[in-house]
Amino acid sequence: MRVTVIGGSGHIGSFLVPRLVRAGHEVTNISRGTSRPYTEAPEWQQVHHVTADREAEDRDETFADRVAALKPDVVVDLVCFTLESAAQLVQRLRGEVGHLLHCGSVWRYGQSLKLPIREGSDSAAPPFGEYGIQKNRIALMLKEETASGGLATTSLHPGHIVGPGWQPVGPLGNLDPTVWQTISAGQPLRIPGSGTELMHHVHADDVAQAFEQAIARRGAAAGEDFNIVAPTALTVRGYADIAAAWFGHAAVLETVSWDRFRGNTSREHADASWNHLYRSQCFSIEKAASVLGYAPRYEPEQAIFESIQWLVDHEQLHVARPLGVAG
Known part of the structure; x- marks a missing residue:
């Protein structure tokens, strides 16, 4: 498939992009072009690179058009931080892309109430702080988008990424x-x-594994959200x-x-x-393990x-x- 990764030169993308190439996908990485991937891998030679300033293009409402013009089958968004930015992308890709995957955060939850914290449960208080609040709003919007018959979406929520x-x-x-x-x-x-x-915490390559598995299992992953952390x-x-x-x-x-x-x-x-x-x-990975086959190393x-x-x-x-x- 044609997979476009937004922010593919960062923590997760440094591991995800080579994984996707090895899996046989045609990969395009959209980034600001200001940094190199954290890990060297020969697979990067097969990646098409596009330089873009997402923040500026979101203000101009042109970034989503840039992504759509690449005609991807799958879009992996690793650097979306506001509901407005996520909504622009969803609206533009609806009906044109088979699957949109969003990188959220465990900070979509507030302080723990019961452990482990499970998706869709009452085991955590509401989020606080702008970052966590926005990540939660995005995840809820994506879930509703798919439930209403729109774009197939999946949100993955990593813990404290290490690598x-x-x-x-x-x-x-x-x-x-x-x-x-x-x-x-x-x-x-x-x-x-x-x-x-x-x-x-969670290793960046384990997060990459979860994204790869979610792409491979779109039917099961569509409309769902997952905690992605270490065991x-x-x-x-x-x-x-x-x-x-x-x-x-x-x-x-x-x-x-x-x-x-x-x-x-x-x-x-x-x-x-x-x-x-x-x-x-502290989070449960039971859902990710059973639905995606997530198995952190x-x-x-x-x-x-x-x-x-x-x-x-x-x-x-x-x-x-x-x-x-x-x-």
């Missing part, structure tokens, strides 16, 4: 690189809250303990109040920590170790001791 080439969400729920310096040196790490809060989630304390073991020692943890944590942390990192830890999310700590190893090897993250081996 080689970028920093993972760390044990404190933020991207502060000094956290890894502290852990690697065996110094006390101040953690806000109880330390039992949950984060649910298990990490607590703050468990994450820190596992990470410290990579550097040959136990984690030294100090529980502090949120006020004290904010007083010793930049606003950016403190806000990120609160957003991750207040949600304290990575436990969260394996995915995170791979990411940290890459950053250290490429001198993008400095740690006090050499990394050992992931358990």
